[in-house]
Amino acid sequence: MSLLTQTGIASLQLSFYGAGSMAEAIVRGLINEKLIAPNRISMLNRHNKERLSELHERYGVQTVIQGSSNEAYLREADIIFLAMKPKDAAAALAEIKPYVSQKQLIISVIAGLSISSIGQMIGEQAAIVRSMPNTSSTIGLGATGISYSESVTPQQRLLTEAIFSSIGINAIVDESLQQAVTGVSGSGPAYVYHFMESMIEAASQLGLSQEAAKELVVQTVLGAAEMVRSTGEEPAELRRKVTSPNGTTQAALELMAERHFSETIIKAVHRSAERAGELGAAIERSITE
Numbered sequence: 007m008s009l010l011t012q013t014g015i016a017s018l019q020l021s022f023y024g025a026g027s028m029a030e031a032i033v034r035g036l037i038n039e040k041l042i043a044p045n046r047i048s049m050l051n052r053h054n055k056e057r058l059s060e061l062h063e064r065y066g067v068q069t070v071i072q073g074s075s076n077e078a079y080l081r082e083a084d085i086i087f088l089a090m091k092p093k094d095a096a097a098a099l100a101e102i103k104p105y106v107s108q109k110q111l112i113i114s115v116i117a118g119l120s121i122s123s124i125g126q127m128i129g130e131q132a133a134i135v136r137s138m139p140n141t142s143s144t145i146g147l148g149a150t151g152i153s154y155s156e157s158v159t160p161q162q163r164l165l166t167e168a169i170f171s172s173i174g175i176n177a178i179v180d181e182s183l184q185q186a187v188t189g190v191s192g193s194g195p196a197y198v199y200h201f202m203e204s205m206i207e208a209a210s211q212l213g214l215s216q217e218a219a220k221e222l223v224v225q226t227v228l229g230a231a232e233m234v235r236s237t238g239e240e241p242a243e244l245r246r247k248v249t250s251p252n253g254t255t256q257a258a259l260e261l262m263a264e265r266h267f268s269e270t271i272i273k274a275v276h277r278s279a280e281r282a283g284e285l286g287a288a289i290e291r292s293i294t295e
């Protein structure tokens with residue numbers, strides 16, 4: 007019996023409070039993996055009914071467009087995922103407070119939002135998971151950092167880890183490291199996409215068709231990531247194997263070094279982590295005001 011089957015996830019009700027990109031990535035991953043029937047998942051938002059219609063059509067999930075209310079879905083849920091932007095988190099927590107009970111598991115994906123801030127809003131004894139997934143969860147290749155409040159039970163931990171490992175890999179980290187996870191793997195896909203955009207642009211400038219450019223770049227990134235994963239060799243070692251003395255790669259890498267490529271990436275990851283802290287602090291301020 008698989009870990010997920012043991013947790014009994016198939017018979018639970020999951021509610022996503024916030025129905026944007028990240029909620030959709032997780033839901034799509036769970037449905038693709040056939041872990042839970044779509045009608046056991048509800049996706050809720052504030053006012054964008056068109057978005058809910060689209061999600062209902064696309065995945066068969068429950069939404070309030072079918073005459074029910076957020077309240078009913080929130081009360082029934084075994085697990086509530088908090089998936090709104092940090093700036094909306096304090097208001098959303100205040101809204102759900104009357105409907106949540108201690109039996110429910112709260113899983114937040116909100117960047118910067120601390121377990122203690124959630125506890126302050128909905129009750130210190132609540133079972134709270136702070137997570138930092140990424141959008142690659144959509145295709146089962148996500149990377150998620152997970153931290154628990156003290157009241158999360160061993161069964162709830164198993165369930166959480168089973169959910170996130172079904173849509174990728176996960177790392178259980180001390181909550182103090184969640185900002186680092188945000189800088190690395192939460193925001194990380196965007197850095198890689200940005201890099202790919204530049205590669206495609208250069209390929210077009212050099213005369214390749216848009217189609218060929220994209221295909222070559224995608225396969226290059228996929229192949230490089232898979233090489234690191236499947237050979238177990240360090241990226242630096244693999245880089246050396248591509249780089250012939252005085253060859254083309256060396257010429258390119260020298261230009262990158264002149265333009266502080268590595269330093270820029272390192273600084274960018276630090277800045278994302280720092281920004282997660284700022285977002286969390288802003289939520290804390292809005293809770294205590």
Ligand SMILES: NC(=O)C1=CN([C@@H]2O[C@H](COP(=O)(O)OP(=O)(O)OC[C@H]3O[C@@H](n4cnc5c(N)ncnc54)[C@H](OP(=O)(O)O)[C@@H]3O)[C@@H](O)[C@H]2O)C=CC1
Pocket residue numbers: 023024025026027028029050051052053054055057089090091092094097098101115116117138139140141192193
């Ligand atoms: N996108 C990503 O790559 C990642 C995002 N995250 C985190 O996920 C969270 C969501 O991000 P993302 O999915 O990109 O955001 P989106 O803007 O795509 O979606 C936000 C959703 O929250 C809803 N919402 C806002 N306020 C409320 C409220 N009071 N009650 C109910 N629903 C509400 C919005 O509904 P409406 O449209 O009706 O206002 C919308 O459906 C963020 O906190 C982010 O830090 C974490 C990891 C990766």
Ligand SMILES: O=C(O)[C@@H]1CCC=N1
Pocket residue numbers: 117188192193
């Ligand atoms: O950009 C953001 O704030 C969110 C958190 C990590 C990825 N996206």
